[in-house]
Amino acid sequence: MALENEKANVFIQRLMANSALKNLSLLQREEQILHFLKANAKQLYPTLASSSFFPGKGWNYIYSSLYNALIKEINIYLFPELKTVIESRIDFAFIHFIEERKHEVRQVKNEIAEFLKRLLQKTEARQSFIGAYTAVLKNLTEPYIDEVFERKKYIHFELTKVQKLTMGREEVKNFILTSLLLKPSVHLLTAGSGKDETLASGVVNGQFVDKAYMVLSNQLKSIPKKLLKASLDSNLSFIENKQIETTSRITSIFAARGRSYKPSVKVDRGADSPDKSWFNIARRNYKYYGFDSTMLDEFYKIAAENGW
């Protein structure tokens, strides 16, 4: 058994080191490898069932061994990386502007870190986390929030007058980054693949989000309620829930953007830039994904004018 685990670890480590996956984030690599194993099961099985790997074992056993080895291997790097993001990348001082009640930054950080460790044991939470986490790691939101504050148009109005956030642009950026981290928390309560509560577009049923909020707000005492609510609401469709927070709408859009983000995409001559293309496609699919179309229009303009 130990020998088989060792073999699975070595196989997974070599797969992870593959140059085709080099530019991807840890969770993107994980997703790619799982997809690869499933897609090439027929071709892989004869080799993996040979004496060099798992002699005489069935595919389900082999897949399960490789899956466990992969999750274990990814977690070795993922959790320290997440810890660094929480400790260094995000400034949690914004929580003081959310609620009158005093929150301890240290406690909030620890609680989020511990919660994510727990949450990311679930497959569907890991899958849901890929886009949001990429958006955090690549800081996809920062340049857009800067532009939003420069322009002071629809999104700025929604942030300051509708959601009534009384905080500066840096605090808003950190608010959204934290929302992105907590966005998949809704999956803590989903059963199985979460298909009963989640649509293909990733939008989650409103009642389920309310239920998740009730449960999680009792579990996560240190995290400001408004932050938790905004994070969970980023799983809702704006088309059906016009009242959802501006930060939730932004989080929802950038988590989706992170899902299809490619770090070093070659822009051919004659093609539009990646962000501009993505926002324009999202504008056309806004109903399907439940995005705020006016918000997308503004982000699209920002991307177009800046050549992003």
Add this chain to the structure above:
Amino acid sequence: MNKKITNFFEMLVVTAILLVLIQMFLEDFAVVSGWSMDIQKKLSISGFCFDLFFTIEFLTRLFYAFANKKTYYYLTRGRGWIDFFASVPLLMFNSGPTIFALFFSGTAILGIGGIFNVLKVIKTIRIARVLRFLRIIKIFGKIRYVDSVTAQRHIATVATISITVIVFSLFGASFITGSTGLPGIGESIFNHQITIAEALTKAETNEKDFINTIYQLNRLDDTLLIVKKKGTAIYSRYKNGYYREHFGPGDYTYYKNQDLEMFFDSRPVSIQNSVRNLIFFFIILFTVAAFLIFYSPQFAITITDPLHVMERGFREKDYNLEVKIPEKYADDDVFRVAKLYNEHYLPLKDRAENNEEKGLLNIGMQDIKDILPD
């Protein structure tokens, strides 16, 4: 191995095409600038070598085309006719005779009268040398904006039409002036020399008048070089060494009447011909450059680039970049299709991919060959 030889051969041809363009320019520039005959001879020899090389290349390509039953394709769509016009006639009627004259007769004698008109037409064969510019289209693919097969073919087609029309118009013009007696380049100079030759022939009957006429001509006209009577030179403008150093094949015209032989300087005509050749050279050079600089980007921006982006979008699952639609070309057919691609196809593709349970795969079996044992 065969591919390596073919690549080497293609590189050799491309290099030769670039070099022959420089040689073409220098050969005429040397005449206009009055470079020494030694340099001009070397340039003529190099011109012959290039013509020989391109003739062998043409015959080789023709042979392989014939062997593969693609002769018609090579000569037409393969632009073998350009290879032909830019090699065989030049070797036979231009550089070949020049080299023959250089090595076997010392001077290429150009007669006066009917033969002169025929040779003048043959000399226009040199114009065909500019067709070699069309061959550099072969290396256009390495240049920005012309990296698609369609762009290369279209630019080659329009450049070929333009240059061929210019070249064959010049051929036609030369043929008309050469065969119908219409005045062409150097006509007035040769007529003047004929007048002098006739005057000397008349004066020959009286020895005193004859000598006076020669000395007057020596002062008034600098084209009369040598007068021979019964094979003996009775007048020479320069010493023999000067002729060797400054005169080459085609730089003399020769007139003979019974015992009297006269040599005239025809270099002014050569210079006029070379100036004309240089003008043609630059016209063609700028025409090709204009297609490359102005037309190619235009073609790429409005045709091949949007098609390439759409083709990638159709072919690659994770390629979702939109086609950039310039406002001023928005009504073009291609961009109307691109608009449909942007507004309908890509959003549908995005939703379809989102519905797929499995995401897009960056890694394939070929990427893990080193992990799996044989």
